[in-house]
Every structure is written in C-alpha cells, then in structure tokens.
Amino acid sequence: MNHQQLFENIVSKRSFLCIGLDSETGRIPAALHTSDDPVFEFNRRIIDATHRYAVAYKPNVAFYECNGIGGWKSLGSTLDYIKKNYPEILVIADAKRGDIGNTSKMYAREFFENMAFDAITVAPYMGEDSVTPFLSHKDKWVILLALTSNSGADDFQYHVENGTRLFEKVLSASQKWGSINNMMYVVGATRAEMLKDIRRIVPDHFLLVPGVGAQGGSLEEVSRYGMTDRCGLLVNSSRAIIFADNSENFDKTAALKAAEIQAEMERYLSGRGLI
C-alpha cells in the first residue's frame, strides 16, 4: 500500500482511525477466558465490530510478547484474520525495534516476511543503518519515532542544537532514507501544537498520532494542525475503544466508541474538502 492508496482508503471509509490492539490479558472480559486463545478471540470480536470505522490496526507487540510463545500465536492469528477478512486495512506492528544494520535486517525479515505486517514502528537512536533495512521491503512502511506522547519524551527529544530539536533532526535526516510512500512518523497527540512546526519539515508524510483519548490528546487540534491535502494522519486510539466496556457486550461498545471517533473524523475531512 502506498501513500495514495492509503489516502483513498481514508476517503472511502471517511475515517483516519487506527485502532490499537493493546490487548492486555488481564483486561480482557472474563467471559473470554475459557477460549483456547482469549487474546485472539477478544481481538477477533473487536475487529469484526470495528473494521468499518478503521483504516489501520496497531497491535503493540509488547502485549503479546509478554505472553511468550502463546502470545506470538495470538499475534499471528490476529494478523492473519485481518489480512484474510479485511485486506484493505493497514496492519502496523508497534514494535519499536532498531539495531545495527545486519540485526535490523533480521527484525525486518520477521515482521515483513515471516509475518505479513504492512508497517513497523522503529526507534531512531541508532541512526540510518538501523532503519534502512526495514525500508528495502516493497510496499512496507517504517513508522519512525519522532515526538512521542509520554512524559519521558521531554528527556531527550527536545535536546536542541543550533535551534534544531532532536525530534526535528530525526524528521529532517530520515527524509533522505525513504519517501512519503514508505515512511511515516510517530507524533504524539499530547503535543498537538507541535504539529505546526512538524508540518514545516514533513509537509506530506503520514503521521501516526497516538495519545488521543486515554492520554488526553485532542482530535480536533491534531486535525487542525496536522492534516494535509491527502489527510496525512492516522490517529490511534487503543484503550478508549477496546476497553470501553468490560461486559460481554464489549465489542458492541467498542463499535460505538469507534463510530463516534469516525463521525468526528468525517467532519474534519469534510471541513477540509477531502470528502
């Protein structure tokens, strides 16, 4: 999937919603715990209920890896289920990997060849050769951390050299490594006002924006400061959708929450004249 195809999916679904499948075992409704694979069963029902409102799903790999081999099976089953039933949806491995060149190549092989993820989040600290092995896979995306939504973002991401903050240097340096068709950036919604500065550096790239909902970011502000004439935004919501209801009707409630967000997104897309 390239930049234009992703935009067309956004237009078609009238949504730029990414749903985070951070499916922590301890938070899954009790009724599912008798299933062979409660995490997959939870995800399957969330996906069936919400797919019409989403253009991307983003399982955070940590929530699967912490269940060992069973967790990797849940992750693989979830990915296969989406690919088989909703092939138009981008699936992002939120893995935040990154290592020296020959090692990043191994991670790329796992997520893009053995598993059929469309995109992976990558940490930039180790620089170019830690990122480019992920970019050599056709039709796959790197989503590079730039400005994250957590409190620790303040520790290093604002380190400033001659007026250029570290996250800005990440944005500018990495543009030479890929293109708008295979690279996006993580920019936290809790710093929506920064999107103005960020759009000066990356006017056209898609941004993956976490932090709306549970972390307090505003979808209206993100859209105002970050939207381009090809949308250019994937806004993620995880817990506010998937854990909105702990009852047996969790999937119906998740669909309602996703639909609410989609309706708000539709207004912003329409206001911008994109639909």
Place this chain on the structure above:
Amino acid sequence: MNHQQLFENIVSKRSFLCIGLDSETGRIPAALHTSDDPVFEFNRRIIDATHRYAVAYKPNVAFYECNGIGGWKSLGSTLDYIKKNYPEILVIADAKRGDIGNTSKMYAREFFENMAFDAITVAPYMGEDSVTPFLSHKDKWVILLALTSNSGADDFQYHVENGTRLFEKVLSASQKWGSINNMMYVVGATRAEMLKDIRRIVPDHFLLVPGVGAQGGSLEEVSRYGMTDRCGLLVNSSRAIIFADNSENFDKTAALKAAEIQAEMERYLSGRGLI
C-alpha cells in the same frame, strides 16, 4: 547479581568477556542442521566450550525472533541451559526494547519474569518512563544505549546542546533513574577514545562494549580508557568467536578464540592490579 558480585566473577575468571550469541541460522555449520533445534545445539556446544572464559553471554534477540516461535524456543532453551549449568554467568537479552511506561512494563515482565534474563538492553529515545519499569525488578539490570558502534551512531547521538552531546545527556540524566547496581551503558569499542569523556560522567558504572573484533575496535584501547578499579567493563565479541570456524570443530575453534581474548584481558586486569 550486583556490581560487586560481577566484579568478583571477573576476578575469579580473570576475564571480562561477554560472548554474543548472534546465532544466525544460515551461518551455523551444516552438520547441525539435522538436529531438532540447530540453533540451540549450536549455542549449547559454544557455551560448553567457552564458559570458562566468559562472564556473560548476550544473545541478540533479533536472531531468534526472526525464526518465529521456533526461535523463541531456541532462545528459552539457551537461557535455561546457561542458568542450569553455569549459574555464575550473567545472561543479557540484547533486545533494545523501550516504550511508554505501561508497555515497557510488559517487556520487563517477559524478559525478567517469564524468562530469567539478568539484563536487557534498552533504547533511551523515549526517556525515563520507558526505562524505569525495567529497573523495578530486583537483581536485574538495564543496559542503556549511549554511544553505539555502528555508522548510524553519528546521525543523532552527537547532537549537541551547550556542549553536551546527546549520548552524554543520556548518561547523565539516566543516573538518577538507577544505580551502579542495576544500570550499565552500551558504549561501542569503535569509539574507544570517547571512553575518557564517558568516564568523567559515569566513573563507576559497568559499560557493555560491543564492536571489538569483527567491527574493528581495540581491546587494548578500551581497557586503557575505560577500566575502573572494579573493572567496569564487559567487552563483547560475537562473530569473531562463534563463527570463527564453519567446520564440525567450530566449538573447539571458538574456545581457542575466546581463550585468546581472555588471555589478553588477564594482562590488562593484572596491569591494573585487579588480579
């Protein structure tokens, strides 16, 4: 294992060698490929042949993860084998993880609770709350990336604010998060001269130093600039030991290579009056 115990192991073995178990399937001698688990069989023979020369083993998780569920089994078997047979040896998951607080907690659970690793490498880009969940586990270590050995290290790690380079800020800021008993830093041997500057900021912490051997770093220089009165160094060698020989005698050759490095390390420890 704390700082003092690690130093005592170094004195006892007259070595500060960490052996990197970057056991890429395609580079394992053909004779092992008939085994049920060639990667584990390779590691087992390497470990049995080299354990007397090493104070640490460091499997890079990428080389296991890229084999899917089978790879995680190989990694688990390798860890269990070391813990059962050579319990004095520190085992490091070279995983370079790091995510927002509630997510890093999941990674910590996997590597420190489900698996019995003693230490994990962590990427610093996301700051304090991405690192501290790993530090709340008793007797476990975080090894934070500071100055890495790859070419991409130049891209961001030297970003300088008021004379403080990013890797120096990582070193100074993170000292508030842990202590010399639960935090080490990765400093590449290819930048040995930088160890003088680094020792001004972290005079006592252990440093994990990759890049000796295949990547061209000098053990003599690393020891001269980096050694403290409690050694303070774990120097890693991976490919130069484990892939020194592709024949059926690979383990004997690995032992010879490890013994050579240990002998050189013994000279530096002795020269410093530590043994």
